[in-house]
Amino acid sequence: MLTVAIAGNPNAGKTTVFNNITGARQHVGNYPGVTVEKKSGTCDHRGTRMEFIDLPGIYSLTAHSVEEMVARDFIINGKPDVVVAILDASNVERNLYLATQFMEMDAPLVLALNMCDVAEARGIEFDIEALSGLLRTPIVPMVGHKNMGTTDLLDAIVAKAAEGPPEAVHVNYGxxxxxxxxxxxxxxxxxxxxxxxxxxxxxxxxxxxxxxxxxxxxxxxxxxxxxxxxxxxxxxxxxxxxxxxxxxxxxxxxxxxCTETVRLTAEARHTMSDQIDAVITNRVLGLPIFFGLMYLVFYLTFTLGDPPMGWIESFFNWLGRAVSSLWAEGADSALRSLLVDGVIGGVGGVVVFLPNIVLLFLAITVLEDSGYMARAAFIMDRLMHKIGLHGKSFIPMLIGFGCSVPAIMATRTIENRRDRLTTMLVVPLMSCGARLPIYALIIPAFFAEAWQAPMLLTIYLTGLALAVVSAKVLKTTILKGDSPPFVMELPPYRAPTLKSLFLHTGGRAWLYLRKAGTIILALSIILWALTSYPKKTVFDRDYDAEIASEPGGPPPGLPAEAMHAADSEAFGERIKEARQARQAEALAYTVAGRIGHGIEPVLKPMGFDWKIGTALIGAFAAKEVFVAQMGIVFSVGEADEESDSLRRRLRESYTPLQAFCIMLFCLVSAPCMATVAITKRESNSWMWALFQLGGLTLLAYVLTVMVYQVGSLFTAATLIG
Amino acid sequence: MVVSLRDLRPGQQGRVDRVNGRGAIFKRLLDMGITPGSLIEMRRVAPLGDPIEVRLRGYSLSLRKEEAAQIAVALV
Missing domain, CATH: 1.10.287.1770 (Helix Hairpins)
Structure with a gap:
C-alpha cells in the first residue's frame, strides 16, 4: 500500500481534493499528543491501494506552529511514498513557496495545480510542461470542486511512487x-x-x-x-x-x-472578490453585515433547531413510556428504571443536540468555504485581540449563548492551539439556553416586576465579563506564549459546494455521536444511579397507608369517577401531596441526596442547604434539570420553570440574596456533562476537561461565597439600621 | 521615501525595504512573501481601525498595525 500525504496552503482546496479521492472512506483522528486533527482515507486506483493523509493547511515548514511541526514530522518520520502539494493556480507564487520546502526535504513530490478555472477566469495562463520541466516535478492541472483531474493526479502519484528515489531539486541560494x-x-x-x-x-x-x-x-x-x-x-x-x-x-x-511559464493575459485588478470586499469589509457596512450574519447563524442553529429538538424529545419520551408499559403499573423494577431513565434518557440526551450541531456546522461550513470566516476575523480582530483572543473566537463565544456543546465544536476554526483552548475553556461562561429555565423560575419568585429584566441582564453580563477576565487570565498564565501573528490570508470568495457541506457537516455529527456521545451516555447512567440508589424501602411515614386511608376517597367498590368533582379534586390533591412527599424522601435517601447532605457544610458559606446541593448534582446532567430536581426535593412533583407552587416554596425557604446566589452559582459552576465530554473530545485530553470542570466550579464557589457573605453583611446592616 | 507599511493610505503602493524584528511573527511575514523588494499595496483598514488588508504577490493578506509597523516600505 502506498502512503500519500496531501499538503498545501490553507484555502488551496486541499480538503476538496482529498474528499474527491477518498469519498466517504475517511477516518478522523488526532496526531499523537496534539489537538491537530488528522484525516486519512483510502483509495484503490488501477490495482494500487493508497492511503491518503490530509496534512494540516500550512504556509511554510517552520517550527513556530504545531500544524507546521506536525506536517514536517510526518514527512520525516512517516516517510510517505508521495507528497502531493496542492497549489491554488490563481495564487501560484505563494503556494509554490511551501512546495520548494518539500523539495528541500527531498520528498517525492507531485504538484496539483488546483482551481485552474478560477485562474483562467482571471486571465492567468500556464505553460505546464515548461514549468514542470523547470521544477523537475510532475504537475497535474485540476479543478477540485468540479472533480476534474482526479484520475490524472492518481496516475501521477502511482508513476511517481514507481520512480524510486527522487532526483534532487534544490533552490539555488546563490x-x-x-x-x-x-x-x-x-x-x-x-x-x-x-x-x-x-x-x-x-x-x-x-x-x-x-x-x-x-x-x-x-x-x-x-x-x-x-x-x-x-x-x-x-x-x-x-x-x-x-x-x-x-x-x-x-x-x-x-x-x-514563473516569469517564463505563467502569463497574465488580462489586468485583473478589480476582481469579483475585490468588489464584494469593498462592501463586506466596508468601514460603515462591515459591522452591520457581520452582526446580521451572526444573527442568522444563531437563528438558524437555535430557532430552526428547536422544532426537531422537540421531536427528538417527544420521541424519546414516547419510547420511554412504551418500554415502561411493558411492566405492570406501579411495579418497582430496577431494570425498567435503568432502561427508561438511564439508557433511553441518556441516549435522548445525546441525540437531542444533533439538530443544533448539524445546523451550526452547515452555517460554519458555508462561512468557511465561501471565504467569509476570514473576513469575520478581520472585522472582529480588534475587539477580540483586546481580550487576548483571535478574531475567530467570536463565533464560538456567540454560539455559547445557545449551547456550549456546538460552541466548543466550533472552536475548530481557530488554528492556534492556545487560542483554541482558551476559547473552549471560557465558552461555558456564556450563559447557555439550558440555564434560562433556572432564571425563569427564580427571578419572578423573588424580584419585583421592574427588577426582573435588569436582573436577567445582570446575570448574562456577569457571565460575559467573567469570560473576558478568565480568557485574559488564562492567556497570561497557563496558556501564555507568543501570541500567534495575526497574519491571515483573505482568500477569494467562492461558492461552497454541496458535497463539501455534506461531508463536513455529516462528519462532525458522526464524530459527535461516536466520540462525545459515548461519554455523555456513560455519565448519564452514572447520574441516574446516583439519583436513584440506594432505594428507600422503609419510609418515615407510611405513605401507602395514608393514601389508602385518605378520607374523602370513593366509597369502597366504586370507581373514582362516581365521586363529586370537587371532592375528587381535593382528594386527588392530597394523594398527590403524599406521593410527592414520598418522592422527596426517596431522593434524599439516594447517593445524590446523601452527597447533598454531606456537602452542606461546604455549601453553607454560599447560603445553600442540602436541597440545593442535591439539585445541583442532578443539574450536572443538564442545567435545566435543576428546576425539576428542586421540584422533587421541595415535594411539588415534577416542576417546570412556570411552577407557582415551587416558586412559593422557594420564597418560603430562601431570601432574595440566596436566590441570586443560586443563579450565580448555576451560571458559573460546573458545565454540564455534555460540555465536559465535548471538551475532552475537542481538546483531546481529560486534563483540560477536568481543569475546566474544576476551575469553573472553584470560581463559582469563591464568587458565590463572596457575594453571599458581603450581601449578608449589608442585609444585616439594613435590618439593624 | 521610506515609511512604515501601517502609514500607507488605501490605494498607495510601496516596495518592501526591510522587515524588522525577529522570531515567529517576523518569520511568518517572510513566509507569506513580504520579502525585501516585493511590491505591496495598502487596500483597506478594518471597520474597527485594526487590522489592515494589503495586497501582494497577487493575493490579499490581513495583518495587525502592530506588525505592519515593523515593515518599512519605499513609496512608489
Missing part, C-alpha cells in the same frame, strides 16, 4: 549562501550528531533559518557556533538576517520559474 550551507552540512556529517532522517542540506538550511527544533536536535556546540558565525557573515554581506535572505531566494527561485 554562491555565498550555498558555500555556508555546504560548510555546515559537512560539519553535520563529520560530527555525526544529526539524526539520520534529517537530510543534511535541509538541516543546514533550517539551522541558518534559526529553526529552534533543528537546533535542539543537532545540539552540537561546534555546529551551532559555526552557524552563528555564518549568520553574522551573511548578515554583514546582505544587510539582512539570513532568514530574510533564504526566504527571498526561495521567492526568487519561484519568480524565476
Amino acid at each position: 554562491e555565498e549562501l550555498e558555500d555556508e550551507i555546504t560548510r555546515i552540512s559537512e560539519l553535520i556529517v563529520a560530527d555525526g550528531h544529526a539524526p539520520e532522517t534529517y537530510q543534511r542540506r535541509w538541516a543546514a538550511i533550517k539551522l541558518l533559518e534559526n529553526d529552534e527544533d533543528v537546533q535542539q536536535k543537532v545540539s552540537s556546540r561546534k555546529i551551532l557556533d559555526a552557524v552563528k558565525k555564518s549568520e553574522d557573515y551573511l548578515e554583514k554581506l546582505y544587510g539582512h538576517p539570513s532568514e530574510v535572505v533564504i526566504a527571498d531566494q526561495r521567492y526568487g527561485f519561484i519568480s524565476g520559474a
Whole structure:
C-alpha cells in the first residue's frame, strides 16, 4: 500500500481534493499528543491501494506552529511514498513557496495545480510542461470542486511512487549562501550528531533559518557556533538576517520559474472578490453585515433547531413510556428504571443536540468555504485581540449563548492551539439556553416586576465579563506564549459546494455521536444511579397507608369517577401531596441526596442547604434539570420553570440574596456533562476537561461565597439600621 | 521615501525595504512573501481601525498595525 500525504496552503482546496479521492472512506483522528486533527482515507486506483493523509493547511515548514511541526514530522518520520502539494493556480507564487520546502526535504513530490478555472477566469495562463520541466516535478492541472483531474493526479502519484528515489531539486541560494550551507552540512556529517532522517542540506538550511527544533536536535556546540558565525557573515554581506535572505531566494527561485511559464493575459485588478470586499469589509457596512450574519447563524442553529429538538424529545419520551408499559403499573423494577431513565434518557440526551450541531456546522461550513470566516476575523480582530483572543473566537463565544456543546465544536476554526483552548475553556461562561429555565423560575419568585429584566441582564453580563477576565487570565498564565501573528490570508470568495457541506457537516455529527456521545451516555447512567440508589424501602411515614386511608376517597367498590368533582379534586390533591412527599424522601435517601447532605457544610458559606446541593448534582446532567430536581426535593412533583407552587416554596425557604446566589452559582459552576465530554473530545485530553470542570466550579464557589457573605453583611446592616 | 507599511493610505503602493524584528511573527511575514523588494499595496483598514488588508504577490493578506509597523516600505 502506498502512503500519500496531501499538503498545501490553507484555502488551496486541499480538503476538496482529498474528499474527491477518498469519498466517504475517511477516518478522523488526532496526531499523537496534539489537538491537530488528522484525516486519512483510502483509495484503490488501477490495482494500487493508497492511503491518503490530509496534512494540516500550512504556509511554510517552520517550527513556530504545531500544524507546521506536525506536517514536517510526518514527512520525516512517516516517510510517505508521495507528497502531493496542492497549489491554488490563481495564487501560484505563494503556494509554490511551501512546495520548494518539500523539495528541500527531498520528498517525492507531485504538484496539483488546483482551481485552474478560477485562474483562467482571471486571465492567468500556464505553460505546464515548461514549468514542470523547470521544477523537475510532475504537475497535474485540476479543478477540485468540479472533480476534474482526479484520475490524472492518481496516475501521477502511482508513476511517481514507481520512480524510486527522487532526483534532487534544490533552490539555488546563490554562491555565498550555498558555500555556508555546504560548510555546515559537512560539519553535520563529520560530527555525526544529526539524526539520520534529517537530510543534511535541509538541516543546514533550517539551522541558518534559526529553526529552534533543528537546533535542539543537532545540539552540537561546534555546529551551532559555526552557524552563528555564518549568520553574522551573511548578515554583514546582505544587510539582512539570513532568514530574510533564504526566504527571498526561495521567492526568487519561484519568480524565476514563473516569469517564463505563467502569463497574465488580462489586468485583473478589480476582481469579483475585490468588489464584494469593498462592501463586506466596508468601514460603515462591515459591522452591520457581520452582526446580521451572526444573527442568522444563531437563528438558524437555535430557532430552526428547536422544532426537531422537540421531536427528538417527544420521541424519546414516547419510547420511554412504551418500554415502561411493558411492566405492570406501579411495579418497582430496577431494570425498567435503568432502561427508561438511564439508557433511553441518556441516549435522548445525546441525540437531542444533533439538530443544533448539524445546523451550526452547515452555517460554519458555508462561512468557511465561501471565504467569509476570514473576513469575520478581520472585522472582529480588534475587539477580540483586546481580550487576548483571535478574531475567530467570536463565533464560538456567540454560539455559547445557545449551547456550549456546538460552541466548543466550533472552536475548530481557530488554528492556534492556545487560542483554541482558551476559547473552549471560557465558552461555558456564556450563559447557555439550558440555564434560562433556572432564571425563569427564580427571578419572578423573588424580584419585583421592574427588577426582573435588569436582573436577567445582570446575570448574562456577569457571565460575559467573567469570560473576558478568565480568557485574559488564562492567556497570561497557563496558556501564555507568543501570541500567534495575526497574519491571515483573505482568500477569494467562492461558492461552497454541496458535497463539501455534506461531508463536513455529516462528519462532525458522526464524530459527535461516536466520540462525545459515548461519554455523555456513560455519565448519564452514572447520574441516574446516583439519583436513584440506594432505594428507600422503609419510609418515615407510611405513605401507602395514608393514601389508602385518605378520607374523602370513593366509597369502597366504586370507581373514582362516581365521586363529586370537587371532592375528587381535593382528594386527588392530597394523594398527590403524599406521593410527592414520598418522592422527596426517596431522593434524599439516594447517593445524590446523601452527597447533598454531606456537602452542606461546604455549601453553607454560599447560603445553600442540602436541597440545593442535591439539585445541583442532578443539574450536572443538564442545567435545566435543576428546576425539576428542586421540584422533587421541595415535594411539588415534577416542576417546570412556570411552577407557582415551587416558586412559593422557594420564597418560603430562601431570601432574595440566596436566590441570586443560586443563579450565580448555576451560571458559573460546573458545565454540564455534555460540555465536559465535548471538551475532552475537542481538546483531546481529560486534563483540560477536568481543569475546566474544576476551575469553573472553584470560581463559582469563591464568587458565590463572596457575594453571599458581603450581601449578608449589608442585609444585616439594613435590618439593624 | 521610506515609511512604515501601517502609514500607507488605501490605494498607495510601496516596495518592501526591510522587515524588522525577529522570531515567529517576523518569520511568518517572510513566509507569506513580504520579502525585501516585493511590491505591496495598502487596500483597506478594518471597520474597527485594526487590522489592515494589503495586497501582494497577487493575493490579499490581513495583518495587525502592530506588525505592519515593523515593515518599512519605499513609496512608489
